[in-house]
Amino acid sequence: xxxxxxxxxxxxAPGRTAELASRLARTLGADRVLTDPAQLRTYECDGxxxxxxxxxxxxxxxxxxxxxxxxxxxxxxxxxFVARGSGxxxxxxxxxxxxxxxxxxxxxxxxxSVDPDNARIVVEPGVINLWVTREATPHAQxxxxxxxxxxxxxxxxxxxxxxxxxxxxxxxxxxxxVMGAEVVLPDGDVVHLGGTAPEHPGYDLLGAFVGSEGTLxxxxxxxxxxxxxxxxxxxxxxxxRTVEDAAGAxxxxxxxxxxxxxxxxxxxxxxxxxxxxxxxxxxxxxxxxLVIELDGPQAEVDAQFAQVEGLVAARSAFETRIAQDAGERxxxxxxxxxxxxxVGRISPAYMVQDGVIPRTQIGExxxxxxRLADEAGMRVANVFHAGDGNLHPLILFDDAVxxxxxxxxxxxxxxxxLCIDKGGSITGEHGVGVEKKSKMxxxxxxxxxxxxxxxxxxxxxxxxANPGKLFPTPRLCGERPGPRTAxxxxxxxxxxxxxx
Amino acid sequence: MTTLTAARQGTAADAVGGVVPSxxxxxxxxxxxxxxxxxxxxxxxxxxxxxxxTKTGWAAPPARCDVALDLTGLSRVVEHTAGDLVVVAxxxxxxxxxxxxxxxxxxxxxxxxxxxxATLGGIVSANASGPRRLRYGTVRDLLIxxxxxxxxxxxxxxxxxxxxxxxxxDLGKLYTGAHGTLGVVVQTTWxxxxxxxxxxxxxxxxxxxxxAGRLAQLVSRSTLTPSAVELAWGSGQGQLxxxxxxxxxxxxxxxxxxxxxxxxxDRVEQVPGWFGRRPGGADDLVLRLAYEPFxxxxxxxxxxxAQVTASTGTxxxxxxxxxxxxxxxxxxxxxxxxxxxxxxxxxHAPEAVRAGLDHWGPVGDxxxxxxxxxxxxxxxxxxSPGRLLxxx
Numbered sequence: 001x002x003x004x005x006x007x008x009x010x011x012x013a014p015g016r017t018a019e020l021a022s023r024l025a026r027t028l029g030a031d032r033v034l035t036d037p038a039q040l041r042t043y044e045c046d047g048x049x050x051x052x053x054x055x056x057x058x059x060x061x062x063x064x065x066x067x068x069x070x071x072x073x074x075x076x077x078x079x080x081f082v083a084r085g086s087g088x089x090x091x092x093x094x095x096x097x098x099x100x101x102x103x104x105x106x107x108x109x110x111x112x113s114v115d116p117d118n119a120r121i122v123v124e125p126g127v128i129n130l131w132v133t134r135e136a137t138p139h140a141q142x143x144x145x146x147x148x149x150x151x152x153x154x155x156x157x158x159x160x161x162x163x164x165x166x167x168x169x170x171x172x173x174x175x176x177x178v179m180g181a182e183v184v185l186p187d188g189d190v191v192h193l194g195g196t197a198p199e200h201p202g203y204d205l206l207g208a209f210v211g212s213e214g215t216l217x218x219x220x221x222x223x224x225x226x227x228x229x230x231x232x233x234x235x236x237x238x239x240x241r242t243v244e245d246a247a248g249a250x251x252x253x254x255x256x257x258x259x260x261x262x263x264x265x266x267x268x269x270x271x272x273x274x275x276x277x278x279x280x281x282x283x284x285x286x287x288x289x290l291v292i293e294l295d296g297p298q299a300e301v302d303a304q305f306a307q308v309e310g311l312v313a314a315r316s317a318f319e320t321r322i323a324q325d326a327g328e329r330x331x332x333x334x335x336x337x338x339x340x341x342x343v344g345r346i347s348p349a350y351m352v353q354d355g356v357i358p359r360t361q362i363g364e365x366x367x368x369x370x371r372l373a374d375e376a377g378m379r380v381a382n383v384f385h386a387g388d389g390n391l392h393p394l395i396l397f398d399d400a401v402x403x404x405x406x407x408x409x410x411x412x413x414x415x416x417x418l419c420i421d422k423g424g425s426i427t428g429e430h431g432v433g434v435e436k437k438s439k440m441x442x443x444x445x446x447x448x449x450x451x452x453x454x455x456x457x458x459x460x461x462x463x464x465a466n467p468g469k470l471f472p473t474p475r476l477c478g479e480r481p482g483p484r485t486a487x488x489x490x491x492x493x494x495x496x497x498x499x500x
Numbered sequence: 501m502t503t504l505t506a507a508r509q510g511t512a513a514d515a516v517g518g519v520v521p522s523x524x525x526x527x528x529x530x531x532x533x534x535x536x537x538x539x540x541x542x543x544x545x546x547x548x549x550x551x552x553x554t555k556t557g558w559a560a561p562p563a564r565c566d567v568a569l570d571l572t573g574l575s576r577v578v579e580h581t582a583g584d585l586v587v588v589a590x591x592x593x594x595x596x597x598x599x600x601x602x603x604x605x606x607x608x609x610x611x612x613x614x615x616x617x618a619t620l621g622g623i624v625s626a627n628a629s630g631p632r633r634l635r636y637g638t639v640r641d642l643l644i645x646x647x648x649x650x651x652x653x654x655x656x657x658x659x660x661x662x663x664x665x666x667x668x669x670d671l672g673k674l675y676t677g678a679h680g681t682l683g684v685v686v687q688t689t690w691x692x693x694x695x696x697x698x699x700x701x702x703x704x705x706x707x708x709x710x711x712a713g714r715l716a717q718l719v720s721r722s723t724l725t726p727s728a729v730e731l732a733w734g735s736g737q738g739q740l741x742x743x744x745x746x747x748x749x750x751x752x753x754x755x756x757x758x759x760x761x762x763x764x765x766d767r768v769e770q771v772p773g774w775f776g777r778r779p780g781g782a783d784d785l786v787l788r789l790a791y792e793p794f795x796x797x798x799x800x801x802x803x804x805x806a807q808v809t810a811s812t813g814t815x816x817x818x819x820x821x822x823x824x825x826x827x828x829x830x831x832x833x834x835x836x837x838x839x840x841x842x843x844x845x846x847x848h849a850p851e852a853v854r855a856g857l858d859h860w861g862p863v864g865d866x867x868x869x870x871x872x873x874x875x876x877x878x879x880x881x882x883x884s885p886g887r888l889l890x891x892x
Binding site for chain 2: 230298450456459
């Protein structure tokens, strides 16, 4: 499926894009500005390859001032822009806008400062997630958010999507680890949100910016918080005969007052795929496995790890393996972290979803996902962050069969609807992007979305920053939502007014 | 739907920042809050939400206060799903009452602001936090969903009821610390934590500023996982408390490790009385400071003779100074904190020094953007006008 969605603010006159390209080439240098269709094609999608749009211009930003110049020119000419890091996003957040500008930030990859005393690291947006931990390691510190793509994904992209990862159960998400950001606003102005101190007077605009999926501006410098490496880390791999037992074990661990660093779950099909791809040696015959990791002070980890062993045994775990060293731990994680790619080897194509449910409902929801899949006549592999109820159903299909991708998309949406019905969310870490924007109206009321739009309009009144993403229906900033119903007017008479 | 909201004439006891409201409205439901705000829009009235009234003296006084919106009638704990470690509660619920209910399930909301009697709405709006922010974070880390009533009386939600959720803008963070200037927080949803089975602390005397910084840093850079590291400081010396909350064997092992690391001190069952409280009395100027945590010695130096409690691991401190001298010293103090990205916000100022006092201090280059946010949410400037910096 290829969707060409130019977005609401698509340029009406392509001539402006041509003017913009030539002016950018003069200002930034021709080598930083791509307009050759063959070169542009490289950038037509991000990690959500089923959505493709060829941009009008690609700017390979080499400095903050390149970003400022580009955004300022876009504002002047009314041309939309989209920022892109490593392009690993899974919701189409970095999909270009037709005739718009794609600002590629992957050349901005300097580590600007490492301050172990204050536990801060300042980076440019193109810096790769794992590099931050690499910088921190000599100081016994680490950057906690660890999306599965951490070897390639960029911090700027992490910031835009509020990226998660396996260890956010205990450590929180990107937003909990970003202290400050230098942001180029959609009018080209540069502002500093947050900083190196823990608090700042005024609105927490940084909190609103993180996870805004590129719709509020472009971060050009990011201050991250790092954490001390724990004294002890212990990891176990547990095999179960039923999904219900595995899900029950997750609830039991949480109910026991234990907060593991991670609890990850894979079902039979995901295990089969991972086994075929990376020979991770997961327990043979397991219908579900859990990877459980505890970290912290030695005494705490030792005692709680033993307690977890008892809890999984009580849920009929048939095999419990404990990593004896870092190598064995890495192998346990390898199966989990390579699961998405592994599924790609047992199916011609697959689609990944990212729903969230209350964590006590995992067993029930997995059962319902199985029923939905059977009804659709499709296979679904489940790989997910069980500790916080973040599902990643992988819907397998054969893209050579006409209509199959549409069918997979329908099944994915049915699963998301299930998550909403359970009081959950349509995305836990991948973002809404272009893929799920239509589902936003299922999770939020028009009033809720109008309120988010107020923030959008404060940052970007002309709607030039990553238009056509996140919001289900574009709205112009001039349109102030008035009283919504006639009933509203009737109500105005009643109230405190009588004391006057 | 037509609802009649209880209301009465405002009195001096209802004042917010010294400004007496004409009317105190006492809604009992979200619908009633909405209807009060619709009436206020109709009549052009300024509305200032209040809860436990523990922080009505904080921040700058409102420029106008026609209606004080007393939210203590919104006092329902709507839903506590213990298995999911999530609670939904209305804004007027007092933190102590909530903690008591959660404790029954062995859980807690990991917030410990130093103002007894505070309501959830007030804690969110003032971004109040306490010593344990070191381990659990602050409101922005724990609030997973919020419902507000906007200036036009419409009701809007953001976030949800699950701990992991990136759908849409996270407006809960925007309302946190906004002092009621963007909307009225009416319902909150929180991520909870299990209550620790054991608790213990190590107390160490601190002879001078340099040692305060050195000891604080030793703990920060260790593998210990204290819930709080708090310094009480005054007259050139202090006391450091390292609090552990975990299973008994870990509290034991970590306490012993802390004694060894810090080169002495005492193990105590109960933390000292000053722990988790703000210094200062009604006659003092009380400040809340934030700065890069490693700057602690420099911050203590800049504070001179002030009484201080500092959360050393995070870089947040409260300071109490004699009112006149403190007000005079404030610009210099802010300048001294600037190299450490520091700020000093006035929480409490006696009447005598309030005139002309800059409650918030310098504003960064994002201020025009903050004004644009305010303009979108409250174009008529009727929600707690002037409470936040720069007249927001």
